[in-house]
Amino acid sequence: MTGSITALGLGLAVLGAGVGIGQIGGRAMDAIARQPEAVGDIRANMILTAALIEGVALIAVVLGWLG
Amino acid sequence: MRIRTTGILTCLMLALSWPLWAQHEGGQHTAAAHEAEAATEEHAQEGEAHHATCSCEPKEEGEFDVAAVAFHHIGDANAFHIWGDIYFPLPVMLYDRQGGKWDVMMSSRFDYKHNHGNGRKAINRYVLVEGVVYRVADEHFPAEEVQVDCVSETEHEGEKHPAIVYKGQCYELEAKTTWDGGFTGGGPTSFYDFSITKNVFTMLLVFFLLGWMFVSVRKAYQKRQGMAPTGLQNLVELMIMFIQEEVAKPFIGKHYFRYMPFLISLFFFILALNLIGQIPFFPGSGNVTGNISATAGLALVTAFRVYTSANKHYWEHVFWMPGVPAWVKVILTPVEMLGLLIKPFTLMLRLFANITAGHVVLISFVGLIFIFGKMGESIAGATAGIFSAFVLNGFMMAIEVLVALIQAFVFTLLAASYLGDATQEAH
Numbered sequence: 001m002t003g004s005i006t007a008l009g010l011g012l013a014v015l016g017a018g019v020g021i022g023q024i025g026g027r028a029m030d031a032i033a034r035q036p037e038a039v040g041d042i043r044a045n046m047i048l049t050a051a052l053i054e055g056v057a058l059i060a061v062v063l064g065w066l067g
Numbered sequence: 068m069r070i071r072t073t074g075i076l077t078c079l080m081l082a083l084s085w086p087l088w089a090q091h092e093g094g095q096h097t098a099a100a101h102e103a104e105a106a107t108e109e110h111a112q113e114g115e116a117h118h119a120t121c122s123c124e125p126k127e128e129g130e131f132d133v134a135a136v137a138f139h140h141i142g143d144a145n146a147f148h149i150w151g152d153i154y155f156p157l158p159v160m161l162y163d164r165q166g167g168k169w170d171v172m173m174s175s176r177f178d179y180k181h182n183h184g185n186g187r188k189a190i191n192r193y194v195l196v197e198g199v200v201y202r203v204a205d206e207h208f209p210a211e212e213v214q215v216d217c218v219s220e221t222e223h224e225g226e227k228h229p230a231i232v233y234k235g236q237c238y239e240l241e242a243k244t245t246w247d248g249g250f251t252g253g254g255p256t257s258f259y260d261f262s263i264t265k266n267v268f269t270m271l272l273v274f275f276l277l278g279w280m281f282v283s284v285r286k287a288y289q290k291r292q293g294m295a296p297t298g299l300q301n302l303v304e305l306m307i308m309f310i311q312e313e314v315a316k317p318f319i320g321k322h323y324f325r326y327m328p329f330l331i332s333l334f335f336f337i338l339a340l341n342l343i344g345q346i347p348f349f350p351g352s353g354n355v356t357g358n359i360s361a362t363a364g365l366a367l368v369t370a371f372r373v374y375t376s377a378n379k380h381y382w383e384h385v386f387w388m389p390g391v392p393a394w395v396k397v398i399l400t401p402v403e404m405l406g407l408l409i410k411p412f413t414l415m416l417r418l419f420a421n422i423t424a425g426h427v428v429l430i431s432f433v434g435l436i437f438i439f440g441k442m443g444e445s446i447a448g449a450t451a452g453i454f455s456a457f458v459l460n461g462f463m464m465a466i467e468v469l470v471a472l473i474q475a476f477v478f479t480l481l482a483a484s485y486l487g488d489a490t491q492e493a494h
Contacts, residue, residue: 048476055416056413058416061420
């Protein structure tokens with residue numbers, strides 16, 4: 001087995017981000033289906049929340065480079 | 068129709084693979100190093116007794132080191148690398164901490180012509196390595212302008228350090244200089260680098276561009292009062308109204324207007340820096356928001372603005388949260404105080420990590436060309452590499468433009484949210 005534990009940690013971080021942002025996307029789609037006229041609000045909030053979660057995941061990636 | 072589409076696609080492919088042309092690993096290194104090797108063979112043999120670890124011999128061609136190439140390209144430098152051996156030198160301003168001496172010159176004085184950005188001269192123990200100013204660690208190195216043999220590297224515990232060879236002896240160079248004593252670099256150095264580097268140049272460029280844009284839009288509004296907006300006014304008005312309606316008003320509330328200049332400046336500055344960092348060639352190749360010091364500066368300014376506009380209720384909520392029992396307050400206060408530090412810290416890291424990750428991925432995709440082409444051995448592999456890099460890079464660059472917009476928006480939105488928290492009245 002080659003590679004380092006860091007790579008494994010980075011994969012886990014990406015897994016977390018994927019699950020989280022996937023949830024957001026799914027819920028946003030449900031919300032839009034329920035109330036199509038709120039598309040603008042829902043989209044803005046979805047992007048904001050996704051960016052926050054992605055921020056944490058990328059912080060993990062950066063700390064992975066350091067270690 | 069088809070010819071036009073093909074023409075456009077070809078131009079796009081050329082533009083997107085431009086970074087590939089600026090690379091010239093392997094071949095040219097060997098040619099230049101062969102000349103240096105012939106001249107210094109004797110010296111190298113004498114010097115071997117002293118430091119056997121570095122020499123001017125050409126490096127053997129190993130695998131393409133993607134990580135090293137990526138971090139070299141996203142890092143700051145004292146000269147812009149334009150194409151092949153053409154560099155655009157920038158002024159260098161160095162302050163020696165021990166002697167208190169200032170050295171101000173253009174980075175071209177280090178004589179790096181046709182040497183891949185490695186200076187042939189050492190001036191007051193400063194050397195230019197691949198476009199970045201380093202300093203010789205040994206204090207007894209001659210302080211006047213001397214000619215070095217070549218720039219090479221030593222290896223300690225598996226990590227490579229840059230070094231120079233002067234009169235056959237190997238002199239190690241200090242780590243890259245940083246303002247923070249090495250938190251983001253390799254440790255404190257004996258000099259401060261106040262040069263106009265790529266990042267400073269890019270920030271100044273963005274400053275003048277944005278200044279020009281806003282001044283001309285302002286003049287247009289004054290001239291065309293009451294008339295419909297035209298041209299640039301449309302775009303700028305769209306973005307400013309977006310910030311006002313979607314970011315400032317909902318998050319800050321009644322007194323949003325006094326924070327509008329700050330939020331608009333933040334948004335446009337970060338957006339412009341993100342976008343200009345995506346352009347792979349000269350005026351645009353400075354990667355400012357991917358530099359943690361730059362994002363730290365932005366986060367500090369935001370924190371300063373938030374904490375100076377915070378009212379009594381905010382500080383009460385931080386230090387002595389009303390409405391909870393006393394034993395909970397004891398736990399909550401340290402957490403809230405940590406939060407005062409963590410919120411700007413995450414602002415800094417979020418922007419830095421997003422932009423840097425994007426740049427590293429883009430450069431790695433270009434690196435695919437070299438990996439597939441096995442450093443020039445296989446043209447077929449390199450062609451396959453070019454096509455895959457073209458497609459992947461096209462896709463990634465589209466995402467990166469989106470990320471640039473989103474990250475500027477999120478930074479501004481969080482700043483507005485913190486400002487809103489800080490200026491909220493009691494409920």
